Amino acid sequence: MASRVDPKFEAELRRGVVQLVALHFLETPRYGYDLVRLLGAAGFAIEEGTLYPILRRFEKQGVLTSRWDTEGTRPRKYYELSEEGRLRKNDMLKAWGEARDATDEALRQAKDAARSASTRETPEERQP
């Protein structure tokens, strides 16, 4: 069955999380296309056009360091988490955990409220 999830909702949901996942993959030096493939395999399919601005922003903020490897047939740019990046990654992980817990809690409360509302209904009200 086709998913009913709005693609925009899915994209917005993943946009923040993919940054956190990318930072985890960048614990070891990786080049752009390598990271795209790893993220895709992990269920976070992302195009270069979306990933590169994120990498560039992290690089500007000092979260990532980069270096050009000129040993191979073609120069290749590797990205890696900096010390500042490790701290940022941990903070992001904490924020993600809090957001996830808050979402779970809110959904649980909504479910409880719906359940208690349905038990308050009289048998007559439940008649079709």
Add this chain to the structure above:
Amino acid sequence: MSDQASPREDYLARLEDLLPAHEIARVRADVEDLILERASGEGERDPSLSPLEAERNAIAALGPAERLAEELASAPLTIPLATRRTFVRLLAAVFACHLLLSIAMAVAGSTSAAIPGVLGPLPQGSFGAILLSVITIFLIDTGALLVVFVAMGKARPEQAPRILFRSSPWTRRGAIEGLVLLALLAVLFNGYLEQIFAIQHGDSWSSFLAQDFLSLVPYINVVFALFALRHILTLLGKGDSTWSLGADAAGSLAGSAFMIMGATRRELVQMPSGHKLGQEAAEVLDNLIESVFLIVFVVGALLLIMRFVRQGIAMARRIRS
């Protein structure tokens, strides 16, 4: 195919055009690397792909150069549709008003510019001269509006234009008050204008308003009548209607024409002979009163033109809905 004509080079050239100068070299190298890596990966995954096709796929994965540049700059590099529409609508309104003013000045027989280099009568000579003048007006308005948009874009772009487009809800009480005010003004202009603007002359008082200026009084009555019609229509319709807005727009236009006619009179003030002021004092007073009238006329014309545009837009919206 030469390397210069490759889609990669085209894409990078487009990106370079859009990026801030200090980012170009670095981003170009990064993006080229991404394209080459992806193209290489695509080629390995599907050997039937030609290098050109693989490169095209790699470029497609980056998305349009404009969007990538916007993401990198963290700011819109293209002008949003809403801004473009606002600009075009404002330009149309400003240009129309500017042109109307110039036509009105030409019809009124004005020979000098009200605002040098900006507002003056249309030439009445050859067709070419008129056309050139209209083009000049358009270019002046476009440039002025661009300056306004740049200035407002740095401040609060979504707020400033509302000054021009804010709605003016009318109530029954407001309409009655408006009618009373118009009646008072009509009585004042038609019966007491010369008595109010008067100076002592022997034992009596004489008006210092020039005949040229006084000849405009019938025109102001047309303006009053149109605004009164607006209020009456508002009262009858228990609120604004297309007709009441139309009457207001017409009144505003007629009012601005009156103001322009006032500003372009050859003589506004003429001190009566035999006044008790000295020659020098009379000249100073003459100039002072002329300046005050001129300011009132120019500011009044601008405010009424803004009102004309606002009511015209409100009327157009009503017709559309």
